[in-house]
Amino acid sequence: MKNLFEISLKNELRKKSTIINIILVSLVFIFVFFLNSYLKTSVNHLENDILDARFILELTITGTTDPKYKWETRDDVNKLKEDLLKIDHVTYIANSYAYWTSNISDDLKVTGLDGTVEYYAANNKSLPEIVYGTNFPDEDGDYMVCPENFYPSAKLYSEERFIPSTKKINIKDFLNKKITIKYDSRGGTKHYTRDFTIVGFYKNNPTHIDESTCYIPDESFKRMAEEEYIDDIDPVSGIHNIEIQTILILKIDDVKNLDYVKSELDKRGVSYSKIYDIVYSIFENTEKNVNRYTKILLVVLFIILLVIFKIKFEEDIKSYKLLSYLGYTKKEIITVNCFSILIQFVLATIVSIIILLLILPLTNLVFDYYPFILDKWRFIPDYNSIVILAIVMLLCIIMCVSYSVYRLKADFDENNNI
Amino acid sequence: MLELKNVSKSYKKNKVVVLDNINYKFQYKTFYCINGKSGAGKSTLIQLLGLLISPNDGTIKIDGKDVSKLSSNEKARIRNKTIGFVFQSYYLNPLMKAYENVMLPTYTDNSLTNEERKDKAMRLLQNLGLKNREKHYPKELSGGEQQRVAIARALVNNPDIILADEPSGSLDPDNEDNILRILKKQAKRGKCVIVVSHSENVPKYADVVLKIESHKLVEVKK
Numbered sequence: 001m002k003n004l005f006e007i008s009l010k011n012e013l014r015k016k017s018t019i020i021n022i023i024l025v026s027l028v029f030i031f032v033f034f035l036n037s038y039l040k041t042s043v044n045h046l047e048n049d050i051l052d053a054r055f056i057l058e059l060t061i062t063g064t065t066d067p068k069y070k071w072e073t074r075d076d077v078n079k080l081k082e083d084l085l086k087i088d089h090v091t092y093i094a095n096s097y098a099y100w101t102s103n104i105s106d107d108l109k110v111t112g113l114d115g116t117v118e119y120y121a122a123n124n125k126s127l128p129e130i131v132y133g134t135n136f137p138d139e140d141g142d143y144m145v146c147p148e149n150f151y152p153s154a155k156l157y158s159e160e161r162f163i164p165s166t167k168k169i170n171i172k173d174f175l176n177k178k179i180t181i182k183y184d185s186r187g188g189t190k191h192y193t194r195d196f197t198i199v200g201f202y203k204n205n206p207t208h209i210d211e212s213t214c215y216i217p218d219e220s221f222k223r224m225a226e227e228e229y230i231d232d233i234d235p236v237s238g239i240h241n242i243e244i245q246t247i248l249i250l251k252i253d254d255v256k257n258l259d260y261v262k263s264e265l266d267k268r269g270v271s272y273s274k275i276y277d278i279v280y281s282i283f284e285n286t287e288k289n290v291n292r293y294t295k296i297l298l299v300v301l302f303i304i305l306l307v308i309f310k311i312k313f314e315e316d317i318k319s320y321k322l323l324s325y326l327g328y329t330k331k332e333i334i335t336v337n338c339f340s341i342l343i344q345f346v347l348a349t350i351v352s353i354i355i356l357l358l359i360l361p362l363t364n365l366v367f368d369y370y371p372f373i374l375d376k377w378r379f380i381p382d383y384n385s386i387v388i389l390a391i392v393m394l395l396c397i398i399m400c401v402s403y404s405v406y407r408l409k410a411d412f413d414e415n416n417n418i
Numbered sequence: 419m420l421e422l423k424n425v426s427k428s429y430k431k432n433k434v435v436v437l438d439n440i441n442y443k444f445q446y447k448t449f450y451c452i453n454g455k456s457g458a459g460k461s462t463l464i465q466l467l468g469l470l471i472s473p474n475d476g477t478i479k480i481d482g483k484d485v486s487k488l489s490s491n492e493k494a495r496i497r498n499k500t501i502g503f504v505f506q507s508y509y510l511n512p513l514m515k516a517y518e519n520v521m522l523p524t525y526t527d528n529s530l531t532n533e534e535r536k537d538k539a540m541r542l543l544q545n546l547g548l549k550n551r552e553k554h555y556p557k558e559l560s561g562g563e564q565q566r567v568a569i570a571r572a573l574v575n576n577p578d579i580i581l582a583d584e585p586s587g588s589l590d591p592d593n594e595d596n597i598l599r600i601l602k603k604q605a606k607r608g609k610c611v612i613v614v615s616h617s618e619n620v621p622k623y624a625d626v627v628l629k630i631e632s633h634k635l636v637e638v639k640k
Contacts, residue, residue, distance in 0.1 A: 003525035006532075014513040322509055325470070326523045326571070327498020329491040 004332055007323075008339035017315060018344060024308050025348035028301050029389060030355055035297055036388050080270070081248060087264045089257035090250055107179045108152040108169070117152045117214050119144075121221035128215075133175050133200030140219045144179060144196040146171070147204040151211035171201045185230045192227050196220075302392060302399075309341065309400040313407060316340065320408060330408065337404045345397055420444040420467060420579055420610055422635075425476035427462055432474070436462045438633035440476070446578060449605035450612045451624035453638070458630040460614040464583050467612060468501055469493040480579075498526050502572030504601075506584035508564040510556040510571075516543060516563075517552040520570045527575075542570040546600060562593030569600055580604055582613040586620070598623045 012018050084090060108115035124135045127145055136143045150169040178195045185192075196216060204211065216224075250272075252261050265272055320333050328336075425440040436459040444450060444467075454460045465471045466478065469485060478486040485496055502523075503509075510519045520539035524530055530538075543552045546566040556564050565585060572580055582601060586594035594617065602623045605611040613620055621627045627638045 003528070007522070007525060010518065011511070011513050319511055319513075322511060323522075324494070325468070325497070325503050325509070327494050327496075327501075327526060327575075329494040329526075331491070332494075332526065 001335070004335045005339050008336050008343055011316075011319065012340050012343045012347075015315075017312065018347075021308055021312055021344055022348045022351055025305060025344065026351040026355060028305055028308075029348060029352040029393070030359070032298065032301055032392055033352070033356060033386075033389050036294060077248070083268070084248065084250065084265070084270070087261055089253045089261055091253050107177070113151065113153040113169075115152050117146075117212050119221065119224075120213055120215050121218045122215040123218050128202040128204070130200045131203045132171060133198070135200055136217050137199060139217045141217060142194060142196045142220050143199045144214050144216050145200045145202055146174070146198055146214040147211050148201040149204050149211050150174070150201070153212060174198050175201070183224065183228060185228055187230075190227065190230055192224075194220075194224065298388075298392060302396065305392075305396045306399055306403070309344075309396070310403065312341075312344070313337075313400075313404050317407070317411065321411075334405050334408055337408060338401050341397060341400045341404065345393060349393065419446065419479075419481060420612075421477075421479040421482075422466070423477045423479065425466065425473045425478065427459070427466060427471070427473050435633055437466070437473075437630070437635075440635045442628070442635050444579075444610050444612060446610045447605060447608050448610060448625045449602055449623055450610070450626050450628060451620045452612065452614045452628045452630065452635075453616070453621070454614075454630035459633065460630055461583060463630065463635070464581050464612070464614050467579070468503060468581050469497050495526075498523055499575055500577050500579055502575070502577040502580045504565070504568050504572050504580065504582035504585045506587040508556070508561075508568045508588075510564055510567055512556050515553050515555055516548065516559065516567045519556070519567055520574050522571060523575050538574055539570065542574055543567065546570050560593075561589050562596060565589060565593070565597050566600070569597065573604065578609055580609055580611045582611070582615075584615055584617075585613060586615065586617055591619070594619055 106115060108117060122145070123139050127135050130145065131148050133145075135145065148171055150171055152169070175198060178197050180193055180195050182191070182193050184190065198214075202215070250261075252258055262272075316337065320337065323333050323336065324330075421443045422440045425437060426435070427437045428435040440463075452460055452463065462471070466473055469478070469488075473486055476486070477484045480496065480500060485493065488496070511522065514522070517536060517539040520542055521535045524535045524538065540552055543549070543566075546569060548563060548566055548570070551559060551563060556567070559567065565588075569585075572582075580601065585601070586597050589597060598613075598620060601611050601613060605625065613624070629636050629638045
């Protein structure tokens with residue numbers, strides 16, 4: 001066995017094609033590793049972001065089956081809010097009037113985004129945590145508080161939102177900047193413009209659903225709503241028929257408790273829309289796509305590896321025939337061939353590991369300097385990638401050995417004229 | 419003694435008959451030359467004698483033992499210990515040095531150490547006039563030198579039979595004479611040397627000249 005290994009080793013170490021094969025196989029290995037690491041890291045990143053995120057259920061109060069709840073006034077909503085806060089795992093509820101018509105501001109049409117923002121009414125108490133700037137200096141003024149990860153676009157809920165950070169607004173450029181919003185009355189008879197000063201940015205995460213949500217003071221919101229519904233004044237009572245929907249943003253401590261909270265809401269007859277589900281479906285679709293592409297690419301790479309080793313076998317067959325002339329048994333020739341495949345795989349693995357050890361820190365260094373490439377995602381070799389790589393290698397070795405054994409048995413059949 | 423008894427070989431389900439009912443006894447201490455036209459069956463005969471293929475009919479005996487029905491592994495071992503091959507194109511492993519090529523048939527013998535293998539190979543190469551060329555790769559050697567390395571490889575396990583297929587086919591007359599002298603010397607030392615050749619020079623060295631004619635092996639008077 002030792003002698004046969006020596007023959008294989010001498011052959012493999014001295015062959016020029018060995019170097020080419022090792023480089024090719026290493027590249028395939030590295031590609032498999034990077035591809036899997038990248039895709040898995042991406043999915044994990046997305047998943048972690050969602051898991052870390054405030055899971056948001058948007059409750060659009062359209063009615064309850066429980067007669068004790070009413071929703072005509074803000075007080076009614078506050079009563080409901082207090083009750084909902086008593087549900088286990090509900091950590092926070094913000095309420096506001098919601099102005100569901102999205103407004104498009106020319107000032108926010110930057111970096112290719114369409115400038116669409118949804119405005120929520122809030123007061124300084126109900127505002128989320130401010131991370132840059134201040135809250136409303138005057139609760140009756142035209143001020144605006146926007147998210148720190150600001151993505152003013154109508155395509156917020158599409159997969160496009162998971163794009164590099166280069167498309168996101170640099171909030172520092174927008175602090176204290178006046179944003180002009182144009183809007184019309186619902187009947188189209190009046191046209192309004194209103195300037196809002198962005199006074200602060202609240203804390204949010206990049207993959208949250210609130211990246212296009214800005215808050216304006218309750219009173220400003222009310223004024224805008226009245227102007228928008230100016231054509232809907234009841235001619236008899238003189239009262240505005242303002243169809244402002246009251247929104248409760250409900251935060252749950254963990255996704256595991258989502259179903260429990262939903263069932264509690266159902267018990268109370270509270271209807272809700274599930275923004276979380278939209279985000280999660282994006283995640284699920286992304287993961288499905290990633291898995292599908294990974295499988296296709298792995299099959300392609302697997303075929304490439306087999307082709308490389310088929311070419312190698314055709315090269316080696318002459319030396320195996322020589323061994324047959326010199327009195328080597330079929331078993332010994334097959335052993336020499338298996339050793340030679342193993343040697344190439346082992347060398348390719350060593351080369352791959354060395355290249356990876358050099359490349360990984362370098363790649364991450366590049367990403368640190370140019371975060372737009374991967375939007376602060378990093379390659380972290382995970383157990384899964386190593387297992388996938390090991391499986392690909394093992395399958396290749398088995399396939400290469402099986403193929404060569406089959407060929408050797410056929411070619412060295414004594415009735416064939418070698 | 420290498421004996422062919424009623425040996426026939428055909429291909430394509432007997433449609434192409436190459437050798438038909440061959441009977442011949444090759445003796446030790448004899449240099450045989452086998453002539454014949456291209457396609458007459460010389461290479462087939464060498465492959466039969468070298469146990470690389472099996473006859474359709476008949477038996478091949480080495481020292482009285484029928485070897486034609488042995489398993490491929492047993493045949494390989496006989497080939498390794500009893501038969502040495504020399505080819506027209508030398509058939510050296512280009513990735514191995516001259517002495518490593520010569521050592522190649524000895525790797526199946528686990529009783530030898532690597533040092534012993536190397537000593538054997540070096541001595542043989544020196545005896546064949548390749549001193550100081552032992553550590554060269556085949557591509558660094560001339561045709562004549564490469565053929566001598568191939569002969570050294572054929573002799574390294576001290577086989578009783580040497581089969582040479584056009585051993586001087588690629589060589590100039592001087593080198594051809596040199597190679598044939600070496601083979602003749604081996605015959606004188608007791609080996610059965612069988613050379614298949616077109617060359618007119620080979621019969622001069624041969625003790626017995628044979629010819630394949632009409633699928634039969636016939637002895638030609640020198």
